[in-house]
Structures are given as C-alpha cells and as structure tokens.
Amino acid sequence: MFLESLRFEALGTGCQLFSVGGRPEELAGAAAWIGVMHSRLTRFDAASELSQLNDGAGRWLPVSAELEALLKEALRAYLVSGGLVHAGVLRALVAAGYARPFKEGPSTVLLGVPPPPPLPDMLAVGAGRARLQEGTGVDLGGIAKGWLADRLAERLGANCLVNLGGDLFARGGGPEGSGWPVGFAGKTLLLKDLGAATSGTRYRRWGADLHHLIDPRSGLPAVSDLEEVSVLAPTGADAEIFAKTALLLGREAGDYFLSGRSPGWWLYP
Amino acid sequence: MALLPAWALKASAAVLTLLASAGSAVYVDGHLKNPSAPLRPAVVPAASRTFTIAGLEFAASAPASGGKVHLEPSVQATDSQQPLTSTSVS
Numbered sequence: 001m002f003l004e005s006l007r008f009e010a011l012g013t014g015c016q017l018f019s020v021g022g023r024p025e026e027l028a029g030a031a032a033w034i035g036v037m038h039s040r041l042t043r044f045d046a047a048s049e050l051s052q053l054n055d056g057a058g059r060w061l062p063v064s065a066e067l068e069a070l071l072k073e074a075l076r077a078y079l080v081s082g083g084l085v086h087a088g089v090l091r092a093l094v095a096a097g098y099a100r101p102f103k104e105g106p107s108t109v110l111l112g113v114p115p116p117p118p119l120p121d122m123l124a125v126g127a128g129r130a131r132l133q134e135g136t137g138v139d140l141g142g143i144a145k146g147w148l149a150d151r152l153a154e155r156l157g158a159n160c161l162v163n164l165g166g167d168l169f170a171r172g173g174g175p176e177g178s179g180w181p182v183g184f185a186g187k188t189l190l191l192k193d194l195g196a197a198t199s200g201t202r203y204r205r206w207g208a209d210l211h212h213l214i215d216p217r218s219g220l221p222a223v224s225d226l227e228e229v230s231v232l233a234p235t236g237a238d239a240e241i242f243a244k245t246a247l248l249l250g251r252e253a254g255d256y257f258l259s260g261r262s263p264g265w266w267l268y269p
Numbered sequence: 270m271a272l273l274p275a276w277a278l279k280a281s282a283a284v285l286t287l288l289a290s291a292g293s294a295v296y297v298d299g300h301l302k303n304p305s306a307p308l309r310p311a312v313v314p315a316a317s318r319t320f321t322i323a324g325l326e327f328a329a330s331a332p333a334s335g336g337k338v339h340l341e342p343s344v345q346a347t348d349s350q351q352p353l354t355s356t357s358v359s
Contacts, residue, residue, distance in 0.1 A: 018354070202358070266336055
C-alpha cells in the first residue's frame with residue numbers, strides 16, 4: 001500500500017500527516033480542517049471564537065461543537081493532572097510577555113497577576129454554550145494539539161499518523177504493519193494506537209525565567225528540575241496532559257505520576 | 270610403527286584445545302568494534318536546536334544522551350527503520 005504524506009504549518013507550528021492507502025485529497029482536507037480549527041481556537045485573533053469567549057467572560061455564549069468539546073477536554077485535563085494542566089492561565093501568560101504570536105517576539109512583562117482560580121470554578125460548559133468567570137480567560141494551546149491529533153486520526157482512517165507540532169497519534173500498524181516508526185528520546189519506537197507528546201521549557205523561551213509553560217499554582221512561568229519530558233499514552237490528548245504534568249511536578253514526582261499511566265517516558269533535566 | 274601411549278594422546282588433545290582457546294581470545298581482543306568509527310546513517314549533531322523539512326522549522330529534541338528513559342516491555346523499539354517523524358517540543 002502506498003504511503004501518502006503531507007507537511008504544512010498550522011497552530012503556530014509544523015504539522016505532518018501520514019496515511020497508508022489514503023488519498024492526497026483526504027490529507028489536504030484534513031490539513032484544511034486543522035486550518036479552520038486554528039482560526040477558531042487562536043487567542044491571537046480578536047475575531048476567533050476563543051477570543052470572543054474570552055472577551056465575553058461573565059456571560060453565557062454560544063460555542064461550536066468543537067470548542068465545546070475542547071473546553072470539556074480542558075476540564076478533564078485539569079482533573080487528570082490534579083489541577084496542573086490549567087487552561088485558565090491566559091492572564092498569567094500575557095503577564096509573562098506572551099501576548100502575541102511567538103514569532104513576533106515577547107510583549108511587555110508585568111508579572112504579579114494572582115494564580116487563576118480552579119478551572120471548574122471559572123469555566124462552565126453546557127450543550128452548545130459556555131461561560132467564563134468575569135476577569136478570567138482561557139488559552140487552549142496547552143491541550144489542543146494532542147486532542148486535535150486524535151480527532152484527525154479518526155478522520156484519516158485505520159492506518160495513519162498525525163503529528164501536530166510534536167504532539168502526535170499513531171493509528172494502526174503503519175507502512176509495514178508493525179507500528180509507525182517514531183523518534184522518541186533518541187530511539188525509534190514502533191507506535192501502534194498510541195499517542196506521544198513532548199513538553200519543554202527551552203523552546204518558546206524569551207528570558208532566563210520567562211517561557212510559555214505557566215505553573216497555575218504560582219501564576220508564573222514554571223520552575224522545574226526538568227527541561228523536557230516526552231511521554232507515550234493511549235491518546236495524543238493524554239500524552240500531552242501527562243507530559244506537562246510530569247514537567248511541572250519535576251523529576252521525582254513526575255516519575256511517580258507517570259508510573260502506571262504511561263507505557264513509556266523520557267525525563268530530561 | 271610404535272604406538273603412542275594413551276597419556277600422550279590425551280596430553281596432545283588438551284594442548285590443542287588450550288591453544289585454540291588462547292588463539293580465539295587473542296583474535297577477539299584484536300577485533301573490538303571501533304568506537305570512533307563513523308555512524309551510518311549520519312546522526313544530526315545534538316547541538317542543533319531546530320531542523321527544517323520542506324521549509325517548515327521543527328524543534329529538535331534535546332540530546333538523548335542524558336535524562337531518564339523508561340519503556341514498558343510492550344513498547345517496541347527498532348534499529349532497522351528510520352523514524353518518519355518525532356515527538357518534539359513546539
């Protein structure tokens with residue numbers, strides 16, 4: 001069977017799609033869908049659906065099925081991670097100097113905003129609608145890529161690999177049936193129906209203590225004895241959640257957290 | 270023709286065995302894998318922070334020589350296939 005592939009840029013990063021037996025137009029359609037999701041979910045466009053929700057904090061607003069699902073995923077991530085993967089850190093991210101796309105450079109740094117309240121207190125999601133607590137905002141950059149990779153893999157068929165900026169899901173046996181060959185911690189793993197993700201603080205960094213990974217306990221860029229964590233999980237969404245959680249927990253507690261949850265991980269100090 | 274005594278045959282067999290063992294050991298010691306031999310395929314230098322594919326820039330993973338890797342037995346690794354893609358920071 002022929003291996004079809006497509007590389008493109010979306011979600012502020014490089015993306016790759018692979019499909020065994022897929023048609024080029026199917027991959028192009030999948031990439032276009034990611035483009036639509038990007039335009040809905042970006043916080044850097046005041047007209048996006050997410051920005052509208054943030055701007056309308058304090059009242060119920062209608063949301064699309066995809067945003068509703070992703071907001072519910074944000075609540076799940078909060079629970080799974082014990083509150084560490086917190087989509088409600090938008091104010092802290094902006095205060096840390098990440099108010100515009102990374103390629104445009106940092107914005108003014110005004111550290112000192114209080115830590116966000118628990119996500120279930122600030123975000124309510126109903127059927128086709130959502131409400132944010134006044135004065136709060138959400139950023140879905142920490143959970144969207146893994147979740148979208150899972151959704152896209154569902155669309156692309158039984159034998160595909162979706163990699164959205166390093167957060168990926170490998171579905172089926174790959175080109176040779178034994179699994180998709182994926183680089184992980186310097187090794188090549190054969191992934192079959194597994195997600196993988198990496199979280200780190202050395203990329204998207206603009207100062208000694210300034211980077212994009214906010215610790216919701218402090219409202220400040222995270223301080224950890226780990227610089228990078230790669231994780232395998234049953235889904236891309238879980239891999240992304242587990243990787244961020246382990247990085248925020250640090251080496252010892254992160255190792256403990258991943259035991260029994262993940263079939264493989266790499267903790268890089 | 271005089272027959273060799275049994276003890277001489279046994280001693281000869283023992284000496285031959287010892288010589289063969291010693292010769293094998295010398296050969297193996299002299300043919301260790303050269304640790305400075307070039308890797309095939311070439312490995313991207315660990316210092317590289319990003320790489321580009323089709324005009325798109327990807328973050329390279331940190332050098333894998335450090336850190337702690339844990340893989341359950343259910344996870345299969347391979348040396349015979351090149352990775353199509355990698356998980357990486359973004």
